[in-house]
Amino acid sequence: MNSKAEGRPVSPPRTATRHDGGMPGPSAPLASHGRTGRPPVTSRTQILSAARRLIDRDGWEKLTIRRLAAELGIGATTLYHHIQNKEDLLVLLLNHYIDQLERPDLPSDPQERIVTAATAMHDALAGWPWAAEILTVDGFVGLLDETALWMVEAILSGAADRGCTPEQGVEVFRSIWYYTVGEILVRAHSDDRQDGDERALARETSFSSLDASQVPCLAAIGSRWAALAARDTYRQGLRAFVDGLFEQASAPYPTRRSASPR
Amino acid sequence: MNSKAEGRPVSPPRTATRHDGGMPGPSAPLASHGRTGRPPVTSRTQILSAARRLIDRDGWEKLTIRRLAAELGIGATTLYHHIQNKEDLLVLLLNHYIDQLERPDLPSDPQERIVTAATAMHDALAGWPWAAEILTVDGFVGLLDETALWMVEAILSGAADRGCTPEQGVEVFRSIWYYTVGEILVRAHSDDRQDGDERALARETSFSSLDASQVPCLAAIGSRWAALAARDTYRQGLRAFVDGLFEQASAPYPTRRSASPR
DNA sequence: GCTATTTTAGGAACACGTTCCGAAAGTAGC
DNA sequence: GCTACTTTCGGAACGTGTTCCTAAAATAGC
Numbered sequence: 137m138n139s140k141a142e143g144r145p146v147s148p149p150r151t152a153t154r155h156d157g158g159m160p161g162p163s164a165p166l167a168s169h170g171r172t173g174r175p176p177v178t179s180r181t182q183i184l185s186a187a188r189r190l191i192d193r194d195g196w197e198k199l200t201i202r203r204l205a206a207e208l209g210i211g212a213t214t215l216y217h218h219i220q221n222k223e224d225l226l227v228l229l230l231n232h233y234i235d236q237l238e239r240p241d242l243p244s245d246p247q248e249r250i251v252t253a254a255t256a257m258h259d260a261l262a263g264w265p266w267a268a269e270i271l272t273v274d275g276f277v278g279l280l281d282e283t284a285l286w287m288v289e290a291i292l293s294g295a296a297d298r299g300c301t302p303e304q305g306v307e308v309f310r311s312i313w314y315y316t317v318g319e320i321l322v323r324a325h326s327d328d329r330q331d332g333d334e335r336a337l338a339r340e341t342s343f344s345s346l347d348a349s350q351v352p353c354l355a356a357i358g359s360r361w362a363a364l365a366a367r368d369t370y371r372q373g374l375r376a377f378v379d380g381l382f383e384q385a386s387a388p389y390p391t392r393r394s395a396s397p398r
Numbered sequence: 399m400n401s402k403a404e405g406r407p408v409s410p411p412r413t414a415t416r417h418d419g420g421m422p423g424p425s426a427p428l429a430s431h432g433r434t435g436r437p438p439v440t441s442r443t444q445i446l447s448a449a450r451r452l453i454d455r456d457g458w459e460k461l462t463i464r465r466l467a468a469e470l471g472i473g474a475t476t477l478y479h480h481i482q483n484k485e486d487l488l489v490l491l492l493n494h495y496i497d498q499l500e501r502p503d504l505p506s507d508p509q510e511r512i513v514t515a516a517t518a519m520h521d522a523l524a525g526w527p528w529a530a531e532i533l534t535v536d537g538f539v540g541l542l543d544e545t546a547l548w549m550v551e552a553i554l555s556g557a558a559d560r561g562c563t564p565e566q567g568v569e570v571f572r573s574i575w576y577y578t579v580g581e582i583l584v585r586a587h588s589d590d591r592q593d594g595d596e597r598a599l600a601r602e603t604s605f606s607s608l609d610a611s612q613v614p615c616l617a618a619i620g621s622r623w624a625a626l627a628a629r630d631t632y633r634q635g636l637r638a639f640v641d642g643l644f645e646q647a648s649a650p651y652p653t654r655r656s657a658s659p660r
Numbered sequence: 661g662c663t664a665t666t667t668t669a670g671g672a673a674c675a676c677g678t679t680c681c682g683a684a685a686g687t688a689g690c
Numbered sequence: 691g692c693t694a695c696t697t698t699c700g701g702a703a704c705g706t707g708t709t710c711c712t713a714a715a716a717t718a719g720c
Contacts, residue, residue: 173697174685211700272587292615306626311635318580353554364568373573380642435667436715473670
């Protein structure tokens with residue numbers, strides 16, 4: 137939604153801060169404008185493009201409030217008059233990134249449509265390494281641009297086509313969302329260790345020295361755990377999840393497992 | 399670290415640096431010991447109990463390296479000779495917490511056993527609010543105490559009892575793990591906003607002003623999204639996931655959906 | 661008792677996100 | 691031109707996790 141384009145509390149009579157870019161163009165500070173008060177020297181678009189420039193040049197770990205301010209030639213704390221906090225900035229950047237992605241063709245089969253949309257969601261976030269920093273911000277989905285909501289819509293529509301109620305559809309989405317977020321976050325942190333430190337080695341061997349009488353299955357896997365855990369099984373698990381969710385939704389009463397409704 | 403000075407990789411006669419507690423008891427600095435070098439004034443157990451004391455007294459947000467050091471009466475940087483970093487400390491604390499929990503009776507039915515174990519895992523982590531800080535550290539499962547691995551083992555054994563190969567069992571566990579981690583992390587960040595700030599309000603109304611022609615399902619849900627997303631559906635989703643995973647594992651060939659093996 | 665060696669202690673410093681608060685730079689009314 | 695008022699700017703400061711480097715305290719060999 138566009139409403140969050142303005143970080144402001146939404147008070148002034150003229151709320152149309154909407155036409156992004158504001159007054160100072162990306163290169164021209166421009167002349168005055170109808171508003172009162174000291175004119176801003178930096179626009180939101182300038183900030184965002186400077187952030188992208190910084191990321192492209194130095195890598196995303198180097199994207200720092202202070203460095204970004206320096207890149208813009210302004211004080212560090214001045215940035216906080218344009219963005220709420222760093223999470224805010226990253227959400228803004230992520231939205232811009234997602235908007236650039238091309239939307240895949242959505243299959244007509246509901247199940248396949250969900251898998252396609254969820255995979256697109258997953259791949260988009262997985263390809264944005266610093267997405268992990270903000271994936272869990274409260275109400276993340278609500279912060280997405282309207283152009284990115286087609287993924288959510290695709291999943292909901294798929295659920296609806298399979299006879300789910302809207303409530304069940306939301307539950308389907310949330311379940312998939314949790315699975316996706318978890319996969320990306322765990323994977324993002326696993327990829328951090330590019331340097332084969334001793335911790336990784338100690339961990340790899342840890343499962344191979346387990347008590348086979350206490351944890352036989354784990355012991356049987358032993359040192360193969362690391363290799364098995366490194367495989368990419370997102371899509372496969374997603375298919376299983378969608379199948380299970382639909383089977384559950386189409387059975388108003390517990391199918392055959394022990395009843396316990398809650 | 400020290401090993402590289404020597405030619406041998408695992409040289410020292412006594413490799414068992416693991417016997418926790420070290421030399422200085424929880425309250426007694428104690429006398430000398432066989433080892434050379436300046437004797438430590440603080441033991442690992444002292445650190446851990448001080449950390450718990452701090453958490454119980456001031457809340458876990460106040461658990462800070464500097465405060466912990468002050469509580470112990472030592473320099474802040476000295477702590478880094480006993481723990482690797484803050485994540486390390488939290489993992490240690492989490493292990494101690496999990497060890498104290500009572501293990502539920504595991505049902506004999508494989509599916510129910512998995513649900514029980516995963517729920518225990520979930521509830522344990524959800525009841526430990528600052529678990530969210532470390533849930534995604536690389537190889538987290540490998541850092542668990544052996545007394546906490548019964549949850550992993552229960553899931554693997556359940557999968558094995560349903561005819562899964564060890565490889566499939568690991569995949570079942572990882573899928574459940576991702577789902578669980580995602581649920582906890584998202585939920586942990588949603589609970590952060592105890593204060594009804596304006597962001598939450600703006601978000602709640604956000605979905606109600608959507609273009610019904612572009613995203614009909616979302617628009618139909620509208621403002622109910624927030625309420626629906628607040629429900630606790632972990633267990634229900636888990637059941638569906640386990641069902642789907644087993645159905646998939648027992649079908650060597652794609653059941654009926656479009657083939658695409660990869 | 662001396663020196664060498666080994667191990668721990670901890671102050672200084674860094675970069676980070678963020679908040680506070682006074683200064684600066686505009687407009688509006690007179 | 692002057693005084694209000696409004697809005698933005700940005701330096702100082704706080705608390706954080708963490709690293710560097712030097713001092714201190716023990717043992718081992720002489």
